[in-house]
Amino acid sequence: xxxxxxxxxxxxxxxxxxxxxxxxxxxxxxxxxxxxxxxxxxxxxxxxxxxxxxxxxxxxxxxxxxxxxxxxxxxxxxxxxxxxxxxxxxxxxxxxxxxxxxxxxxxxxxxxxxxxxxxxxxxxxxxxxxxxxxxxxxxxxxxxxxxx
Amino acid sequence: xxxxxxxxxxxxxxxxxxxxxxxxxxxxxxxxxxxxxxxxxxxxxxxxxxxxxxxxxxxxxxxxxxxxxxxxxxxxxxxxxxxxxxxxxxxxxxxxxxxxxxxxxxxxxxxxxxxxxxxxxxxxxxxxxxxxxxxxxxxxxxxxxxxxxxxxxxxxxxxxxxxxxxxxxxxxxxxxxxxxxxxxxxxxxxxxxxxxxxxxxxxxxxxxxxxxxxxxxxxxxxxxxxxxxxxxxxxxxxxxxxxxxxxxxxxxxxxxxxxxxxxxxxxxxxxxxxxxxxxxxxxxxxxxxxxxxxxxxxxxxxxxxxxxxxxxxxxxxxxxxxxxxxxxxxxxxxxxxxxxxxxxxxxxxxxxxxxxxxxx
Amino acid sequence: xxxxxxxxxxxxxxxxxxxxxxxxxxxxxxxxxxxxxxxxxxxxxxxxxxxxxxxxxxxxxxxxxxxxxxxxxxxxxxxxxxxxxxxxxxxxxxxxxxxxxxxxxxxxxxxxxxxxxxxxxxxxxxxxxxxxxxxxxxxxxxxxxxxxxxxxxxxxxxxxxxxxxxxxxxxxxxxxxxxxxxxxxxxxxxxxxxxxxxxxxxxxxxxxxxxxxxxxxxxxxxxxxxxxxxxxxxxxxxxxxxxxxxxxxxxxxxxxxxxxxxxxxxxxxxxxxxxxxxxxxxxxxxxxxxxxxxxxxxxxxxxxxxxxxxxxx
Numbered sequence: 085x086x087x088x089x090x091x092x093x094x095x096x097x098x099x100x101x102x103x104x105x106x107x108x109x110x111x112x113x114x115x116x117x118x119x120x121x122x123x124x125x126x127x128x129x130x131x132x133x134x135x136x137x138x139x140x141x142x143x144x145x146x147x148x149x150x151x152x153x154x155x156x157x158x159x160x161x162x163x164x165x166x167x168x169x170x171x172x173x174x175x176x177x178x179x180x181x182x183x184x185x186x187x188x189x190x191x192x193x194x195x196x197x198x199x200x201x202x203x204x205x206x207x208x209x210x211x212x213x214x215x216x217x218x219x220x221x222x223x224x225x226x227x228x229x230x231x232x
Numbered sequence: 233x234x235x236x237x238x239x240x241x242x243x244x245x246x247x248x249x250x251x252x253x254x255x256x257x258x259x260x261x262x263x264x265x266x267x268x269x270x271x272x273x274x275x276x277x278x279x280x281x282x283x284x285x286x287x288x289x290x291x292x293x294x295x296x297x298x299x300x301x302x303x304x305x306x307x308x309x310x311x312x313x314x315x316x317x318x319x320x321x322x323x324x325x326x327x328x329x330x331x332x333x334x335x336x337x338x339x340x341x342x343x344x345x346x347x348x349x350x351x352x353x354x355x356x357x358x359x360x361x362x363x364x365x366x367x368x369x370x371x372x373x374x375x376x377x378x379x380x381x382x383x384x385x386x387x388x389x390x391x392x393x394x395x396x397x398x399x400x401x402x403x404x405x406x407x408x409x410x411x412x413x414x415x416x417x418x419x420x421x422x423x424x425x426x427x428x429x430x431x432x433x434x435x436x437x438x439x440x441x442x443x444x445x446x447x448x449x450x451x452x453x454x455x456x457x458x459x460x461x462x463x464x465x466x467x468x469x470x471x472x473x474x475x476x477x478x479x480x481x482x483x484x485x486x487x488x489x490x491x492x493x494x495x496x497x498x499x500x501x502x503x504x505x506x507x508x509x510x511x512x513x514x515x516x517x518x519x520x521x522x523x524x525x526x527x528x529x530x531x532x533x534x535x536x537x538x539x540x541x542x543x544x545x546x547x548x549x550x551x552x553x554x555x556x557x558x559x560x561x562x563x564x565x566x567x568x569x570x571x572x573x574x575x576x577x578x579x580x581x582x583x584x585x586x587x588x589x590x591x592x
Numbered sequence: 593x594x595x596x597x598x599x600x601x602x603x604x605x606x607x608x609x610x611x612x613x614x615x616x617x618x619x620x621x622x623x624x625x626x627x628x629x630x631x632x633x634x635x636x637x638x639x640x641x642x643x644x645x646x647x648x649x650x651x652x653x654x655x656x657x658x659x660x661x662x663x664x665x666x667x668x669x670x671x672x673x674x675x676x677x678x679x680x681x682x683x684x685x686x687x688x689x690x691x692x693x694x695x696x697x698x699x700x701x702x703x704x705x706x707x708x709x710x711x712x713x714x715x716x717x718x719x720x721x722x723x724x725x726x727x728x729x730x731x732x733x734x735x736x737x738x739x740x741x742x743x744x745x746x747x748x749x750x751x752x753x754x755x756x757x758x759x760x761x762x763x764x765x766x767x768x769x770x771x772x773x774x775x776x777x778x779x780x781x782x783x784x785x786x787x788x789x790x791x792x793x794x795x796x797x798x799x800x801x802x803x804x805x806x807x808x809x810x811x812x813x814x815x816x817x818x819x820x821x822x823x824x825x826x827x828x829x830x831x832x833x834x835x836x837x838x839x840x841x842x843x844x845x846x847x848x849x850x851x852x853x854x855x856x857x858x859x860x861x862x863x864x865x866x867x868x869x870x871x872x873x874x875x876x877x878x879x880x881x882x883x884x885x886x887x888x889x890x891x892x893x894x895x896x897x898x899x900x901x902x903x904x905x
């Protein structure tokens with residue numbers, strides 16, 4: 085799959101948005117996707133390019149904002165990068181098209197406090213049901229404490 | 233008919249690690265299955281952010297007991313790519329050797345667990361006895377039966393003398409004979425077939441939808457293996473077959489795993505016959521330049537994925553681990569609907585659980 | 593009289609045999625599985641250990657019945673064993689004692705189910721219902737197989753059957769199908785692999801006995817082992833000629849010769865049971881029911897029909 089072909093298809097699926105791509109080792113293409121376009125883009129990936137395999141969804145706290153990475157794989161790696169605000173982060177669920185995303189979304193949801201709209205059962209996956217504190221992967225510590 | 237709830241786990245003779253499956257049964261038929269994991273969640277991903285890259289090597293080895301080496305392999309090759317290090321060929325071959333030995337030991341362990349769970353204690357005893365051969369070889373190589381600590385960032389820390397190579401070859405030949413007998417049993421023994429054939433089938437479509445990987449997916453016909461499709465370590469220099477079956481039932485999964493043991497044995501022999509000379513590792517700097525990487529490997533249970541992001545210091549900014557048992561658990565929820573209670577042990581054993589991997 | 597009842601061949605002898613058989617069984621299975629196996633005193637040690645442990649029952653269990661069931665089951669098998677000749681010696685023998693023995697040996701299955709039913713808990717009830725289903729699958733062929741020799745010899749007394757085997761030939765040669773059915777039925781009765789379905793560890797944890805512990809469990813297990821002894825002895829008497837001396841000549845005193853012969857045959861029978869435990873995986877309950885009604889019961893009918901025809905001609 086050519087990166088250009090991917091970007092073309094994405095622009096068609098979700099007009100009015102721009103998509104940027106860059107490469108990542110090893111043999112991985114990262115494409116930035118706005119949250120609103122996620123479902124359309126994934127649909128395009130599945131129908132046009134037969135990309136079915138979602139390896140996982142990584143969630144991380146980049147300090148000023150949250151970042152979700154959807155790692156797909158089809159002969160090469162395709163990662164969709166979705167940026168979300170720290171306040172009330174919301175993104176549509178993929179469980180309709182890819183039931184396997186269920187566990188991954190639940191984990192990102194509990195670890196970063198992200199809401200996946202339309203998820204059939206967003207309970208905690210790994211954390212106990214009575215977990216009251218902050219989502220564990222959010223950066224809470226002040227930056228001056230000597231760590232990165 | 234009245235419905236009863238049968239708790240399978242967190243403590244249950246069927247499970248080696250805590251997992252909770254609540255089955256709702258009418259008579260001998262399961263109607264619903266509710267699953268809960270997280271009993272061994274140790275917060276490893278969060279812990280990696282507080283440790284240096286070298287310290288994380290020790291931590292990540294302990295994500296799982298059975299597939300410890302492949303975790304550090306995936307981690308090391310990710311960090312090595314970020315550092316743009318070239319691991320010497322001898323190091324890569326030794327790393328691959330241990331990967332394949334681990335695959336053999338994991339599949340034999342699984343065969344024993346499956347046999348025990350369907351009441352076939354004899355095969356459990358035989359396969360674990362054969363597994364001792366592999367564990368002895370790994371101990372000879374690395375000093376540890378389960379936690380090998382062989383990988384370092386930049387290569388491996390062990391090396392092989394020619395006498396060791398000969399000794400390992402002899403032991404692997406002995407193992408081959410014994411696993412041949414096991415394969416005979418798996419293919420022909422009637423009660424084993426009766427308990428596993430047609431039990432817990434998964435279609436290719438179901439496997440795709442749940443993004444399942446590994447022998448479980450290959451048993452349903454999905455032709456995917458990271459060693460062939462995205463070669464890492466020394467796999468681009470080695471040749472092997474990817475074993476697939478059709479039907480996705482427990483018997484197909486058993487066949488796939490037993491035949492994979494033979495492929496792994498062949499790979500081990502190829503490695504031992506073609507060990508290049510030279511160093512086994514290169515020096516790695518402590519600080520990793522900024523960057524991110526997705527590193528993949530084929531663990532005994534399937535594709536293991538590491539996303540590593542570094543920010544230029546000596547501690548990683550984020551490590552995300554996805555182990556193959558997680559999508560398998562997603563798939564098994566579907567396989568557990570509308571089956572006999574007596575079929576629950578083979579189905580749950582058939583996915584080769586590694587809850588420690590799934591929970592991290 | 594009392595010595596006969598309590599020592600030989602009564603309770604003392606039976607308990608010793610039960611422990612000895614358990615040891616032989618576990619050791620044989622271990623050796624066949626490439627293991628070492630327990631030492632000779634292990635069954636005794638297990639019994640004493642269990643007897644000394646605390647007995648805990650769930651809140652919803654019916655206490656008096658749970659306390660009574662192991663004792664009653666043990667009593668049933670001990671009484672059955674009293675009527676089974678050992679090497680030619682028997683405590684009571686009368687016309688019809690075969691029927692009494694078969695009846696008493698089938699009672700433990702009922703008590704096993706009851707134990708599951710009253711001790712509460714999901715695993716117990718599940719194991720109990722499976723044990724009833726299993727009971728119907730093996731008991732009918734077993735009874736048919738053991739009735740055929742009686743019909744052939746025209747007597748329902750075990751001692752009479754033994755005597756007639758000594759005159760003619762062992763039943764195993766005359767009715768091999770019956771013998772096979774009896775062995776399979778015995779494996780089902782004793783809930784050994786491949787028919788240990790009611791107590792399948794990976795499916796129902798402990799089956800009906802999941803909630804039993806301490807002294808109750810000790811008595812249950814002892815009852816199971818005595819049932820093994822009684823079953824093996826019964827089959828040796830009915831099919832292998834009991835203490836018949838057909839193969840033994842020599843200068844040993846008659847009583848000792850009979851005892852040795854009987855012992856050898858019993859050992860052979862026990863080893864057959866142990867080896868079959870090693871060879872197979874556990875069946876599913878529906879597979880057992882299918883086997884029982886599609887294969888075993890028809891074979892039993894064939895055997896009975898053949899016996900009746902032989903008797904007529």
